[in-house]
Amino acid sequence: VKVVATYSIKGGVGKTSTAVNLAYEAAESGGRVLLWDLDPQGAATYFVRVKPVVKGGAAKLVGSKGALAPHVRATDHPSLHLVPSDFSLRHLDLHLDHTKDPRKRLDSLLHGVVDHYDLALLDCPPGISLSSEAVFGASGVLLVPTIPTTLSARTLDQLAAFLREERQHLGRSPEVLPFFSMVDRRKKLQRQLVTSLRAERPSFLQTEVPNASAVERMARERLPVAVVAPRSAAARAFHDLWRELAGHLWT
Amino acid sequence: MGDTIETFLCAGAESAEEACDMLVAAGLELIRAARVSRTVLDTFDGRLHAAGMRLEAQHDRRLELVLTQDGSPSVRIASDTVPRTSSDLPSGPFRARVAGVVDDRALLERATVVARHTVAEAVDENDKIVVRAVIHDEISVPEAPDVNVPWTVEITAMAGYPKPAARLVGELAEHGFSAVHGDTMDLAMAACGIDPRGAPSTPTVPLDPCATAAEGYRDVLAHLRDTIVANLPGAADDLDPEFLHDLRIAVRRTRSVLAAAKHVLPRDVRRRFRHGFGDLQRLTGSPRDLDVYVLGWDDLVAGLPAEVVGSLEPVAERLRSERARAHAELSRALRGPQVTALLDEWSTYLASPSLDPDDAARKAADPLGPLAADRVRTAQKALLDDGRAIADDAPADELHRLRKDAKQLRYLVECFGGLAPPELVRSCTKRLKAIQDNLGAFQDGHVQAELVAEMAPVLAEQGAPTHTLVALGRLTAELEQRSAQARAEFPERFASYDRPSTTRRFERLAQAMVS
Numbered sequence: 001v002k003v004v005a006t007y008s009i010k011g012g013v014g015k016t017s018t019a020v021n022l023a024y025e026a027a028e029s030g031g032r033v034l035l036w037d038l039d040p041q042g043a044a045t046y047f048v049r050v051k052p053v054v055k056g057g058a059a060k061l062v063g064s065k066g067a068l069a070p071h072v073r074a075t076d077h078p079s080l081h082l083v084p085s086d087f088s089l090r091h092l093d094l095h096l097d098h099t100k101d102p103r104k105r106l107d108s109l110l111h112g113v114v115d116h117y118d119l120a121l122l123d124c125p126p127g128i129s130l131s132s133e134a135v136f137g138a139s140g141v142l143l144v145p146t147i148p149t150t151l152s153a154r155t156l157d158q159l160a161a162f163l164r165e166e167r168q169h170l171g172r173s174p175e176v177l178p179f180f181s182m183v184d185r186r187k188k189l190q191r192q193l194v195t196s197l198r199a200e201r202p203s204f205l206q207t208e209v210p211n212a213s214a215v216e217r218m219a220r221e222r223l224p225v226a227v228v229a230p231r232s233a234a235a236r237a238f239h240d241l242w243r244e245l246a247g248h249l250w251t
Numbered sequence: 252m253g254d255t256i257e258t259f260l261c262a263g264a265e266s267a268e269e270a271c272d273m274l275v276a277a278g279l280e281l282i283r284a285a286r287v288s289r290t291v292l293d294t295f296d297g298r299l300h301a302a303g304m305r306l307e308a309q310h311d312r313r314l315e316l317v318l319t320q321d322g323s324p325s326v327r328i329a330s331d332t333v334p335r336t337s338s339d340l341p342s343g344p345f346r347a348r349v350a351g352v353v354d355d356r357a358l359l360e361r362a363t364v365v366a367r368h369t370v371a372e373a374v375d376e377n378d379k380i381v382v383r384a385v386i387h388d389e390i391s392v393p394e395a396p397d398v399n400v401p402w403t404v405e406i407t408a409m410a411g412y413p414k415p416a417a418r419l420v421g422e423l424a425e426h427g428f429s430a431v432h433g434d435t436m437d438l439a440m441a442a443c444g445i446d447p448r449g450a451p452s453t454p455t456v457p458l459d460p461c462a463t464a465a466e467g468y469r470d471v472l473a474h475l476r477d478t479i480v481a482n483l484p485g486a487a488d489d490l491d492p493e494f495l496h497d498l499r500i501a502v503r504r505t506r507s508v509l510a511a512a513k514h515v516l517p518r519d520v521r522r523r524f525r526h527g528f529g530d531l532q533r534l535t536g537s538p539r540d541l542d543v544y545v546l547g548w549d550d551l552v553a554g555l556p557a558e559v560v561g562s563l564e565p566v567a568e569r570l571r572s573e574r575a576r577a578h579a580e581l582s583r584a585l586r587g588p589q590v591t592a593l594l595d596e597w598s599t600y601l602a603s604p605s606l607d608p609d610d611a612a613r614k615a616a617d618p619l620g621p622l623a624a625d626r627v628r629t630a631q632k633a634l635l636d637d638g639r640a641i642a643d644d645a646p647a648d649e650l651h652r653l654r655k656d657a658k659q660l661r662y663l664v665e666c667f668g669g670l671a672p673p674e675l676v677r678s679c680t681k682r683l684k685a686i687q688d689n690l691g692a693f694q695d696g697h698v699q700a701e702l703v704a705e706m707a708p709v710l711a712e713q714g715a716p717t718h719t720l721v722a723l724g725r726l727t728a729e730l731e732q733r734s735a736q737a738r739a740e741f742p743e744r745f746a747s748y749d750r751p752s753t754t755r756r757f758e759r760l761a762q763a764m765v766s
Contacts, residue, residue: 030318030328030345049379073411074254076380079326081410116323118344222378246343 001034001114002249004121005139005174009155011126014145014181016043017215017225018238019123022143024224025242027080031118034072037085038092038135039125045084048075049222057088059095061109068109081117093130102130103170107138119249128162136166139174143245145181145209148193156201177248179205179241207241210234254324255408257420258435259428260401267388267402271369274384274404277422279371286389287311289436290333290363294356295485295494297449302352307436308333308360311368318345324410334358336491355546357491361447364400364439366390373415382415383407387435392443400439404428450481452497454504454662455676458669460620460765464515467619468508471666473601475505480594486535487585489578492542499539502532507662511626514614520600527593534590538581541574544699551699554729555722562722565715566706623667624761630660631757638686638745647697650741654690657683670764679760682753689737689744696734703727 006019016039023035037044042052050073054061061071061083071083096102110120124135136142144159146152156178167173178201184190198204214229221228225235271281288310293299299306303321308314308330316334319325326345334340336357337350349358369386388402404423408416420430431438440447456474458467478501485494509516509525544551548567552560584590614622634656641649661683668676704727711720 027326028328030326030341030343032324032326032344049377051375051377051379071411074324074409078254079324081324118348250343250347 001117002119003139004141004143005124005135007124007142008144009128013147016123018145019121020044020047021224021238022242023080023121025239026119027077033080034117034120036083036122039085039123040087040089042085044123047222048082050082050084052084052086054086054088058092062095062105068113096130096134103133103137106134110138136174137170142174142176144178146178147182148180148190177205180208182211183208184211205244207237207244209237254410257406258431259404259423260431267386270386270404273426274371277419279373282370282372284369285311287368288365291361292358293361294353295450296452298353300447355491356493362440362445363393364436381412382419392439395443398442400442403435454665455668460670462619464617464619464622465615468512468515469601471508475501483585487582492546495539499535502528504662504666507659508666511663514612517612534584538577541577544570545574559722559725562718565719620670620765623670624764627663627761630663634660635749651694654694657687671760675760675763679756686744686748689741692737693734696730700727700730
């Protein structure tokens with residue numbers, strides 16, 4: 001199984017919409033996908049119409065006797081499953097800290113289900129915390145939605161510095177694949193920043209996801225963009241983003 | 252982790268329409284009804300089935316490919332065409348899963364079922380589907396119009412939502428429905444006598460050590476004949492390289508068993524059919540060699556620098572065109588009168604009363620077990636004697652003869668393996684395989700180097716660029732090097748075979764064949 005986390009230190013950059021839409025695109029293209037909602041807000045859970053309930057709470061989910069399988073829920077797409085979130089995940093750091101090897105706990109939980117999925121997508125809350133480190137320990141790729149702003153470069157630098165430390169600690173760290181998210185091409189400054197950041201950081205994926213009303217309609221309809229607005233620029237962008245990521249993962 | 256599907260048959264006289272009413276009464280909503288054509292795709296030898304997978308081409312309003320596997324979510328993708336090989340599938344995890352199981356085997360249409368699917372679903376307060384029921388009725392099998400397949404209801408318990416499905420299953424039971432093993436496709440295939448396991452690839456047939464040698468040899472040879480006949484159309488159509496490979500192996504095994512049938516089958520019969528199957532083997536030799544060169548090109552040129560491999564493209568192109576020509580010739584020959592007559596005469600002979608022990612050779616009436624054991628002992632002794640006689644400077648022919656000895660023994664062990672415990676057969680063939688791999692690497696490298704060297708003047712005459720001819724020289728040297736390496740490893744490989752433990756194991760096998 002390939003493990004990809006949609007992650008950013010910053011909030012409100014489009015992590016959840018990316019996770020949900022990529023999960024849908026991956027399932028549509030023939031993948032068996034497990035979307036794991038790690039954000040206590042449970043937005044990804046909401047988008048796929050699953051009840052935001054983690055039976056036994058986060059303590060049971062990540063505790064030493066915990067397992068992922070009992071928490072897996074089918075969605076309305078046959079090959080897309082979800083591990084839902086609820087508000088108990090706000091204490092995820094605390095519960096992880098009680099485990100033997102907190103940085104590897106999410107990885108070991110995923111190991112219990114790897115035979116059944118081709119892709120596990122982890123939708124992460126913002127910030128850097130113990131649960132972020134556990135995400136880094138479990139993921140092969142960190143997909144980082146990046147709004148083209150002046151502060152974005154600084155945030156990416158912070159992440160890179162943190163991962164360097166992690167590499168020393170864990171012996172490995174995930175590959176970081178940033179991409180431009182919520183892009184408004186009408187703004188000259190954003191266009192300039194896209195160009196300059198691409199020049200500075202070749203790891204940026206080519207696909208840009210626009211700031212579009214179709215993404216907002218997702219919340220109302222509780223469906224992926226490809227279903228609510230299949231011909232929209234946002235739907236095309238998520239489709240292209242998946243193609244680009246899949247090419248990276250499976251070649 | 253996957254959704255669980257249960258299938259129910261109606262024991263009473265209720266119709267599919269009444270079942271619809273029952274589902275609605277149970278709180279489900281009818282979503283759609285459509286005629287759906289489902290075709291199961293699998294390899295000739297049922298590899299997907301053996302891996303617990305099923306690949307279907309489903310045609311409703313559009314063509315979709317559906318991949319299911321025990322315990323995993325089912326996957327559905329739109330497709331423009333029905334794939335013939337895994338490489339026809341779009342790249343990504345779907346293709347990777349199928350290709351990982353089927354390798355280069357063709358995907359054949361194993362069974363097609365057409366039915367009306369009436370889909371009903373129940374949702375929870377979030378408008379999320381929690382249980383799905385599909386009524387399959389008006390079922391027909393285009394290939395077998397007379398076959399009657401009963402209508403069914405399939406209940407899908409979504410992962411994480413067992414209760415709504417359990418409630419519905421309870422309701423069905425109350426209405427006289429009974430659960431059956433498998434789904435509608437399984438029922439249809441069973442009704443048509445289609446074995447989802449595909450054609451068996453093992454040469455081993457169940458054998459009775461107390462049966463006469465003539466009966467045992469007939470069972471083994473008839474099974475090999477069935478394998479030849481089953482693989483012949485796929486080899487003639489070049490559906491995938493394994494048809495030709497399996498055909499050749501079955502022919503070789505037939506010749507080996509005939510060679511070991513002295514005093515069991517009449518001499519003229521052995522001679523005539525060994526000769527006939529020898530012709531068939533020669534017919535298939537060149538196309539198979541070219542399959543190995545063309546389809547295994549990457550392995551052939553492995554170890555050479557990229558620019559050398561690039562310069563060899565005219566060689567690869569020539570091999571591809573030779574392969575196409577050889578297969579066209581083979582196709583004609585396999586469908587031609589000579590091969591047809593050989594197989595007809597062979598089948599007639601195997602079914603003829605002349606195999607009766609009274610009329611056959613002098614050991615035909617002996618019990619099979621001791622005779623087969625004796626033949627295995629003789630073949631093992633020949634292998635050891637010939638192997639021990641090979642000096643460091645022995646000519647290549649001696650190693651080629653040893654390779655034939657090893658094949659003869661391997662085929663005897665496999666073909667008469669039905670007389671012994673399978674684990675003992677596996678253990679003996681595993682030891683043999685180690686020495687066969689070494690001898691194969693030596694001979695293949697040697698033969699390939701010769702073939703490649705012979706191509707050089709032909710290509711030069713055709714005006715191939717100098718860098719191609721230089722690259723051809725590099726390839727020849729590489730192949731000779733591989734062959735030399737295998738030759739250097741031979742003494743150690745043979746020594747690890749020629750041990751008391753191997754002898755004891757083969758003796759145990761021989762004794763097991765007797766009892």
